[in-house]
Amino acid sequence: MIAKRVRDVPFSGIRKFFDLVMRSEGIISLGVGEPDFPTPEPLKDAAIRAIEDNYTSYTSNYGLLELRERIAKKLRTRNDINRSPENEILITNGVSEGLDLAVRAIVDPGDDVIIPEPSYVSYTSNVWFAYGNPVTVPTTEENSFRVRSEDIVERLTKKTKAILIGSPNNPTGNILRKKDLEEIAGIAVEHDLVVISDEIYEDLIYDNEKHYSIASLNGMGDRTITLNGYSKPYAFTGWRLGYVAAAVEFIEAMVKIHQYTQICASSISQHAVLNAFELDDYVRDMVKSYDLRRKLLVKGLNSLPDVSCIMPKGAFYAFPNIKETGLSSAEFAERLLKEAKVAVIPGDAFGRSGEGYVRCAYSVSRENISGALDRMQKFMEKL
Amino acid sequence: MSKLDVDEEILKILEDDARIPVKEMAEMLDLSEKEVEDRMDKLSKEGIIRKFKTSIDWKRKGKHRSAAVIQVKVVPQQRAGFSRICREISKDSRVKDLYVATGEYDLILLVETANIDEISEFVTEKLAPKKEVVGTYTHIVLQAYKRDGVISFDDKTKRLKISI
Numbered sequence: 001m002i003a004k005r006v007r008d009v010p011f012s013g014i015r016k017f018f019d020l021v022m023r024s025e026g027i028i029s030l031g032v033g034e035p036d037f038p039t040p041e042p043l044k045d046a047a048i049r050a051i052e053d054n055y056t057s058y059t060s061n062y063g064l065l066e067l068r069e070r071i072a073k074k075l076r077t078r079n080d081i082n083r084s085p086e087n088e089i090l091i092t093n094g095v096s097e098g099l100d101l102a103v104r105a106i107v108d109p110g111d112d113v114i115i116p117e118p119s120y121v122s123y124t125s126n127v128w129f130a131y132g133n134p135v136t137v138p139t140t141e142e143n144s145f146r147v148r149s150e151d152i153v154e155r156l157t158k159k160t161k162a163i164l165i166g167s168p169n170n171p172t173g174n175i176l177r178k179k180d181l182e183e184i185a186g187i188a189v190e191h192d193l194v195v196i197s198d199e200i201y202e203d204l205i206y207d208n209e210k211h212y213s214i215a216s217l218n219g220m221g222d223r224t225i226t227l228n229g230y231s232k233p234y235a236f237t238g239w240r241l242g243y244v245a246a247a248v249e250f251i252e253a254m255v256k257i258h259q260y261t262q263i264c265a266s267s268i269s270q271h272a273v274l275n276a277f278e279l280d281d282y283v284r285d286m287v288k289s290y291d292l293r294r295k296l297l298v299k300g301l302n303s304l305p306d307v308s309c310i311m312p313k314g315a316f317y318a319f320p321n322i323k324e325t326g327l328s329s330a331e332f333a334e335r336l337l338k339e340a341k342v343a344v345i346p347g348d349a350f351g352r353s354g355e356g357y358v359r360c361a362y363s364v365s366r367e368n369i370s371g372a373l374d375r376m377q378k379f380m381e382k383l
Numbered sequence: 384m385s386k387l388d389v390d391e392e393i394l395k396i397l398e399d400d401a402r403i404p405v406k407e408m409a410e411m412l413d414l415s416e417k418e419v420e421d422r423m424d425k426l427s428k429e430g431i432i433r434k435f436k437t438s439i440d441w442k443r444k445g446k447h448r449s450a451a452v453i454q455v456k457v458v459p460q461q462r463a464g465f466s467r468i469c470r471e472i473s474k475d476s477r478v479k480d481l482y483v484a485t486g487e488y489d490l491i492l493l494v495e496t497a498n499i500d501e502i503s504e505f506v507t508e509k510l511a512p513k514k515e516v517v518g519t520y521t522h523i524v525l526q527a528y529k530r531d532g533v534i535s536f537d538d539k540t541k542r543l544k545i546s547i
Contacts, residue, residue, distance in 0.1 A: 022544055022545070029545055031546070032543065032545065033547050034546060036542070120547070292392075292411035293411070295412075296407055299410045345545070345547070366400075366411075
């Protein structure tokens, strides 16, 4: 009864591990993919007001115009991206929807989409569901998991339609520097490709690094689809609110799909973001906390036998190398869960070049980070 | 981070958890343990760190205490204002908080005692008779739901144990 495309996407490996984690009691989990902070009070208040004021009906398919104007201003001032709020910005139910729309808007059956990995798990599956062909490009720890342009060029074919990047990156915590982005942009311009850029972790960046949007680079404005959203900076992953910014032809195509599949993004979430009082201090405090925990986790990981970890520059993930243990990522994660009651995510879930690594989130309390490190220390000593 | 900011970070961390191991603080702030200790000593000597305390739910321990918020109207004294009377009141160990505030009353006290009779005695025998005190307004605490910024409920937010 099930379509072949869907059947062909594996459900297995990581799902089984997830079920195992869900059933385990007394574990410390570094396996989360979301902030641990409560949603800032002004947002909660604004969401409650939105409900009380009956802002609970459909909005425009594009999303509230005032919110799109707000986003247009943010993109102009912070990202050097100029998009019209009228028809070049679309508010979506999270970046996940934005990604799906972007892929479906541009991919014809059999088109190649180049995806550097390890990367967020949806990237390849979304391309696959759109009858496209995900072409992954491995990256290495030696190069801080930043994709090399020659590795992209090597994989170009006549069918190549787009390059899909995410920076700061889930799961590695790496960021693409301006030079990396310029090289990708060069390839895109030369070969007339679209670039889809997932920038959801934009605000979570450390060590005075700066986030650049590839859409702001020469020749990229009209060929880039920028995805961003509020879940990560505002700590409300369950509210589902993201946005897409791109040239009008892309947005029109995406709105076609969006209007028939979603109608609009959550009206309550839209009104809440639009009407909440100043949130900058909340975001700054959260980033500062992540930064402190990042150092605690990474230094702790590096003091474990047979584990090494490069310092991640963004998001809230560390991606330690566990190759010295002689175990595969999946074996390591399963034994760590069973024997030490610590949950991490096997790196191969994010692509083949994630094998030999595990993803550890530091969006957990300091106590849990140090508790997990203690347990891991004992586990490693017995290994 | 400038040197001043580092002290501020240390204070923020300690404000939330006074028992954090020095080693962890050092790792988070990219400092040596010695430097963290030195800075904490200095902050204590300068009187910026006043004291390390523990927030306790005595009711759960089975030990019942009484508490009251007391508003006090006072006549300010020449050359001393409110400070002389405040200094005097603050010396009583049962007075946990003492503020000068705007409004109909001048001082707000939080008083904790072993039982309610002691609160009564404190107000009638000690506080009210003071020559500067012209009126008191006592609110007996019935229930404490949040103290020292710590909520007394055990609600836990349900969060996925694992997610991509």
